[in-house]
Amino acid sequence: GAGVSQSPSNKVTEKGKDVELRCDPISGHTALYWYRQSLGQGLEFLIYFQGNSAPDKSGLPSDRFSAERTGGSVSTLTIQRTQQEDSAVYLCASSFTKGGVETQYFGPGTRLLVL
C-alpha cells in the first residue's frame, strides 16, 4: 500500500518568502508528526496531531511556523518569512496504534533551501 508522501521533495526559496510543505499520511493513521532535520543533526520535533485533540505545538521554533491538518488527514506546514536558518529537511510521519503500541512511518522528507 501507499506510504507517507511529502511534497515537494525539494524546495528552493528566497529569504523572506513563505513556503508550504505538504504531507499525505497513510490512510487511517490517527497521529501525524512534523520534524526538522538539519544537515548532520538529529530529529527536532515540531508539532504533533492526534485525532481530534488540540495539536501539540511545543516544538515550533517561532511564530513564523504553523501547521494544520484538514479532515484528520493531509497536513500542511507553513513557514512565513523564511530565513536561511530554516534550511533543513522537513520530515513528516504518521502513526497507528495497535495492541497499545504506536508505530511511526516516515515520509521521504522535503529538502528546503533558503537562499
Added chain:
Amino acid sequence: GNSVTQMEGPVTLSEEAFLTINCTYTATGYPSLFWYVQYPGEGLQLLLKATKADDKGSNKGFEATYRKETTSFHLEKGSVQVSDSAVYFCALSDINTGGFKTIFGAGTRLFVKA
C-alpha cells in the same frame, strides 16, 4: 517528562566488528521502545521494537533488549557490514493525551569501513 539519551557519534567500525549503540530512557509510564534507521539520502524506517520489559526486538541481525531495571535499550549487532552505515535513532512511545506520543534520541551515525 520523558526523554531518550543515546551515545554520541560518529561510531566508526571495520567490517565484521561488533556494534553496540547505547540508549537509555526516562519515562513516567510503561513505554514501548524502538530503534529507527536512516540510510543516506532516505527517510527513517523502523528497525526493531520491544513493547515490555525483557522483550528482545530483532531484525537484520540487530538486537535490542528492553531492560527496565537499567532503563536501557542498547542496540547490538555481532558483525557489521558496510551497508549498515547509517544514522540510528532510539525512540520511546508512551501514552499521551488522546493517544500516544513518540520521542526520539539525537541519533548516532555509524560508519563501517571495508
